[in-house]
Amino acid sequence: MTNQGTQQKQTAETLSHMACAHCDLIQKLPAMQVGEVARCIRCNNVLYRKQKNSLNRALAFAITGLILFVISNLFPLLSLKAMGLTQEGTLLSTSISLFQAERPFLSLIILLTTIIFPLTTLLGTIYVLMQVKTNRINRYTAPLFRFLRSTDAWGMLEIFMLAILVAVVKLGDLADVIFGISLYAFCLLILSLSFLSYSLNPHDVWNRLRDIKGCQI
Amino acid sequence: MSHSTQLSTARMQGLVACQFCHTLSRIPEEIQNINREEDTSNKTNNVELHCPCCQSVIHSRIPDSLNKTWALLIAAIILYIPANTLPIMTVILWGNGQPDTILSGVIHLMDAGMWPLALLIFIASIFIPILKLLILIGLMISVQLKSRWKPRDRTILYRITEFIGRWSMVDVFVIGILVTLVQFGNTAMVTPGLGALSFASVVILTMFAAHTFDPRLIWDVIDEHTDKNRNNNED
Ligand SMILES: [Zn+2]
Ligand SMILES: [Zn+2]
Numbered sequence: 001m002t003n004q005g006t007q008q009k010q011t012a013e014t015l016s017h018m019a020c021a022h023c024d025l026i027q028k029l030p031a032m033q034v035g036e037v038a039r040c041i042r043c044n045n046v047l048y049r050k051q052k053n054s055l056n057r058a059l060a061f062a063i064t065g066l067i068l069f070v071i072s073n074l075f076p077l078l079s080l081k082a083m084g085l086t087q088e089g090t091l092l093s094t095s096i097s098l099f100q101a102e103r104p105f106l107s108l109i110i111l112l113t114t115i116i117f118p119l120t121t122l123l124g125t126i127y128v129l130m131q132v133k134t135n136r137i138n139r140y141t142a143p144l145f146r147f148l149r150s151t152d153a154w155g156m157l158e159i160f161m162l163a164i165l166v167a168v169v170k171l172g173d174l175a176d177v178i179f180g181i182s183l184y185a186f187c188l189l190i191l192s193l194s195f196l197s198y199s200l201n202p203h204d205v206w207n208r209l210r211d212i213k214g215c216q217i
Numbered sequence: 218m219s220h221s222t223q224l225s226t227a228r229m230q231g232l233v234a235c236q237f238c239h240t241l242s243r244i245p246e247e248i249q250n251i252n253r254e255e256d257t258s259n260k261t262n263n264v265e266l267h268c269p270c271c272q273s274v275i276h277s278r279i280p281d282s283l284n285k286t287w288a289l290l291i292a293a294i295i296l297y298i299p300a301n302t303l304p305i306m307t308v309i310l311w312g313n314g315q316p317d318t319i320l321s322g323v324i325h326l327m328d329a330g331m332w333p334l335a336l337l338i339f340i341a342s343i344f345i346p347i348l349k350l351l352i353l354i355g356l357m358i359s360v361q362l363k364s365r366w367k368p369r370d371r372t373i374l375y376r377i378t379e380f381i382g383r384w385s386m387v388d389v390f391v392i393g394i395l396v397t398l399v400q401f402g403n404t405a406m407v408t409p410g411l412g413a414l415s416f417a418s419v420v421i422l423t424m425f426a427a428h429t430f431d432p433r434l435i436w437d438v439i440d441e442h443t444d445k446n447r448n449n450n451e452d
Binding site: 017023042078079080082083095097103142143156160162166202206209 | 224225226227228230232234236237238239240241270271272273277326329331334337338368369372373375376383384386387388389390391393394395396397398399400401404405408409413414417421424432433435436437440
């Protein structure tokens with residue numbers, strides 16, 4: 001633990017100056033304690049977040065998230081019971097039913113935002129963090145992490161969760177809505193994903209990549 | 218003012234920050250000179266700089282940011298019309314179909330007494346998309362008019378649009394869930410409408426537009442102005 005603490009202190013120092021992404025102002029990063037956030041003096045944009053044990057925590061939440069993602073997709077999230085018939089809904093069946101309803105583009109949008117991007121985020125984050133932690137990076141590590149950072153906003157499972165709540169209230173009057181086994185896993189998945197994005201400090205990954213590659217600033 | 222002389226941007230110092238790993242790199246002299254002459258900005262597109270640490274393509278400002286953002290915004294505004302006039306879904310009960318647009322969907326929820334839900338859908342599907350389009354158009358016009366009005370507030374507005382835009386997708390997901398669950402033949406069925414696709418496209422296009430807009434353009438006007446003032450004071 002102490003060893004890692006000193007390592008993080010060192011890597012934070014390698015990035016001594018930063019240009020604000022939103023106003024281009026160059027600022028010297030102050031000495032920061034865990035939990036502190038450095039903001040741009042001119043536009044208030046977050047420059048740097050100092051977090052404790054960011055990579056280990058993120059890895060733990062990503063692995064938990066991957067397991068919960070698999071469970072969420074194995075069983076139905078919701079079922080609707082009416083006139084003696086039961087209709088089940090999963091993440092994948094939402095895309096499939098839109099495809100069958102002759103809305104291929106809508107189906108693709110839902111497939112990408114609820115399955116493909118969340119899954120690549122989880123798998124990719126685990127892969128990158130494992131590589132960084134074991135100091136075994138290759139030339140695909142940086143491009144992969146760049147891809148993960150730029151597609152972060154396109155995984156929309158938390159919005160899908162809100163949509164489930166809306167659908168339950170809407171259908172509640174008309175028919176019996178049954179919560180599926182996977183819905184509980186799905187709720188926990190949303191929690192792990194938000195903990196993952198909160199605990200993963202991309203600066204820590206880039207600092208470690210810079211350290212391993214010996215890249216000079 | 219000794220304070221203002223300390224403020225200096227990466228561009229003023231001939232540096233480029235990597236958007237991913239934040240490493241600062243020095244721009245080679247010859248490219249810097251081309252950058253200063255705005256008319257020949259096309260030439261800079263041929264020269265690609267790469268971040269020494271993560272190998273991503275780096276640029277001082279997003280190339281062609283204003284044109285790309287206008288194109289995406291105009292496409293979004295055009296699609297906003299079918300998104301609101303075409304039905305987003307049709308609910309078929311006992312063989313009778315009732316098409317719903319975004320607005321009529323909200324009104325039906327209000328009629329059914331589901332006020333919190335009506336408010337949520339109103340905010341996500343009507344208020345946020347309009348707000349986002351208006352803020353982005355306002356920011357674009359302010360940059361093109363070289364406005365110096367409250368740059369900090371405008372940057373914060375930009376961050377808000379970047380953050381809230383994706384939540385408008387909630388109605389699209391609700392339609393997806395309803396289409397999946399309500400499949401009881403002619404007695405009860407929900408089919409997705411073209412309005413839903415148009416609306417999803419509006420959300421996606423405005424997300425891309427927020428991504429191609431470069432908020433540093435807001436500050437370039439301010440920096441040029443303080444630069445000029447500094448030179449005038451020296452005379
Ligand atoms: Zn700033
Ligand atoms: Zn980089």
